[in-house]
Amino acid sequence: MQSTLLSRRHFLTTACAALTGSVFAAEERLRSLGVPVHQEKLAYSFESLEPWLSGAMLKRHYEEHHAAFVKELQTLVKNEELEVGNVISLMPGMDRLVQPARNDSRIPLGRLASQGLSFEPPRKFSPETVQKIRQAGGGHVNHTAFWRFLAPAGSGPKGPQEETARAIQEDFGSIKAFRQAFKEAALGRTGSGWAWLVYRPDKCLVVSTTPNEDNPLMKDHVAWEKSGRPILCLDLWEHAYAEQFGEDREQYIDAWWKVVNWDFVGRAYRIVSGLPL
Ligand SMILES: [Fe+2]
Numbered sequence: 325m326q327s328t329l330l331s332r333r334h335f336l337t338t339a340c341a342a343l344t345g346s347v348f349a350a351e352e353r354l355r356s357l358g359v360p361v362h363q364e365k366l367a368y369s370f371e372s373l374e375p376w377l378s379g380a381m382l383k384r385h386y387e388e389h390h391a392a393f394v395k396e397l398q399t400l401v402k403n404e405e406l407e408v409g410n411v412i413s414l415m416p417g418m419d420r421l422v423q424p425a426r427n428d429s430r431i432p433l434g435r436l437a438s439q440g441l442s443f444e445p446p447r448k449f450s451p452e453t454v455q456k457i458r459q460a461g462g463g464h465v466n467h468t469a470f471w472r473f474l475a476p477a478g479s480g481p482k483g484p485q486e487e488t489a490r491a492i493q494e495d496f497g498s499i500k501a502f503r504q505a506f507k508e509a510a511l512g513r514t515g516s517g518w519a520w521l522v523y524r525p526d527k528c529l530v531v532s533t534t535p536n537e538d539n540p541l542m543k544d545h546v547a548w549e550k551s552g553r554p555i556l557c558l559d560l561w562e563h564a565y566a567e568q569f570g571e572d573r574e575q576y577i578d579a580w581w582k583v584v585n586w587d588f589v590g591r592a593y594r595i596v597s598g599l600p601l
Contacts, residue, residue: 357553357595358410359468361401363394372476376579378568386471389563393463393537400456404449411461415541418457422446458545462537466518469557470564475585484586488555488593495529505531506558507577516561521589523596524552533560555592556584 366386371379401408404423408414414421423446436443449457483499484492496502502521510519513533520532522540532540532550540552558580565576594601 357412357592359412359465361394361398361408361411361464363391363464364468364471366471368474368476368479373474373583376477376582377474381565381567384567385559385564386467389561390464390467390471393460393467396456396460397464400453400460404453411465412541414457414461415465415539416543418454418461418542419544421449421454421457423449458542459537462539462542465541466537466539466557466559469554470559472588473556473585474583475587477582480585480587482586485590487597487599488586488590491529491593491597502531503581506556507574509533510558510560510577511573513560518560519558520550520554521556522550522552522554523593524549527597529555553592553596555596556589 363386369379370382370386373379373382397411400406431443433443483489489499492499492502496505506519506521509531510533513519513535515535517533517535518537518539520534520540522530522532524530530549530552532546534540534542534546534550538545539557540546540550540554543551558577560573565573569576569579591601593599
């Protein structure tokens with residue numbers, strides 16, 4: 325039994341490393357943006373973001389909507405016998421993920437048979453399973469980022485700092501132009517989805533949006549010009565704002581700017597652009 329577990333762990337580790345590349349596999353400093361298969365405790369209370377965002381609304385968002393994605397993901401991980409330390413590792417190549425081999429291929433078939441076991445080679449996950457990874461895994465990654473990018477008003481800087489500010493100015497012309505571009509993108513996304521500030525592989529910062537629980541890490545599902553590593557995100561699902569703002573998404577965006585955690589945006593920028601922390 326032990327050899328079986330070792331085999332699956334070894335295979336998945338190898339498969340994930342091959343699929344996700346060096347971006348997520350090896351560098352210790354990048355792990356600080358990793359997402360575990362559970363819900364993080366928040367560094368602030370729900371009420372501490374008032375009056376900009378309602379504590380009751382945030383509590384429901386965290387304890388009901390985000391928690392539902394986590395529960396669904398944990399069920400999937402258990403049923404599919406996935407061993408996932410960092411949910412982000414599933415995002416870039418989810419369509420090419422393979423299920424680990426059942427039982428150790430190094431054990432002679434005769435010995436497996438004598439134990440009532442058989443060797444089953446690795447196989448692709450079903451489209452239904454991939455869709456669940458996309459929805460529940462994406463939902464968990466996106467919400468984890470959403471909470472990290474929030475902080476009580478006045479607890480940190482009011483806008484991007486230092487190299488993050490310089491990069492935004494370089495790519496958007498000014499901080500004001502970036503805010504406008506982000507807001508227009510967020511208002512322009514019809515239905516449920518997310519708005520992002522993305523650091524692309526070509527080192528450009530761009531604003532993009534994705535539908536449902538997709539995110540810019542999902543290379544198989546997002547156009548290359550929108551793909552990359554997010555350094556800021558905003559939840560555009562109605563559950564994120566309708567309770568407080570009704571259908572007025574613009575009012576929600578204006579309030580959300582007041583509680584953006586610019587310290588963490590700066591940290592994320594340094595990590596994704598390879599600068600020392
Ligand atoms: Fe949400």
